[in-house]
Amino acid sequence: MSIKTININSFDLSSIFWKKILDNSFLKIKPYQAEFFKKIDSLDKLRLQSSYNTGSISSTTAWLLFSIVLFFKPKIIVEIGSFIGKSTFSMALAADFYLTENSCDIFCCDYSNEIKFPNIAKTKIKQFHKTSSTEMFRELDVNLNIDLIHVDGRLEVEDCILLKEKINDNTFFIMDDFEGNEKGVANLFHLLNNNVISRAKYCVIYPIDNLVGKTYGLIEKSTTAVLLPIKFLKITSQ
């Protein structure tokens, strides 16, 4: 018998990934969705406090961030580019669901803004106001072991050097603006070219297909990709 292999490409894998993540949040938390979006939408008023009034994440991205955190239950989350906090709170509100079994701390920075976040989640959020990612990485505890990094800003080479000390084989990344030559794609190449991650150990989960999103009631476009350690993937018999 000649052995044939079944090739699963990154697009097939991405579709499986999003379905798994969304099935989990749909089954467990769907009744909470309206309250979640009410809290996330309330953050728009913080634009009045901004020094640099820029874009924020879509409602689909907010629910995807929530669903990813709910699924993987990271303990230490670091975010680059927090602005009005829609992404920060999407993750924090998910962590609120597992705080009793698993602690979670979020560290986030924004170099243009010093917006004080409201108290709408139980998860601890440490904001670094008017601070670049490089400065934040320098200030963070040397022994901090980051589980998840959400990148919605521009990574610098210096960040990559500092990051290497704070990540491990289980650290995964969420990259916003992952399309064309936007910052998400540039950030991936920064991580690869500066040996923060390797192609052998990580796979790219591409942004969710609009049609898949719509089957879960997610109407807006999302450009959020995930860099997932390959060891997180497992084939099971059922």
Ligand SMILES: C[S@@+](CC[C@H](N)C(=O)[O-])C[C@H]1O[C@@H](n2cnc3c(N)ncnc32)[C@H](O)[C@@H]1O
């Ligand atoms: C698209 S906005 C972030 C939106 C935010 N995630 C949200 O959900 O509201 C990008 C922000 O990242 C900040 N930024 C970009 N690169 C950064 C860096 N390397 N360090 C800190 N902040 C950065 C910008 O000042 C801007 O406010």
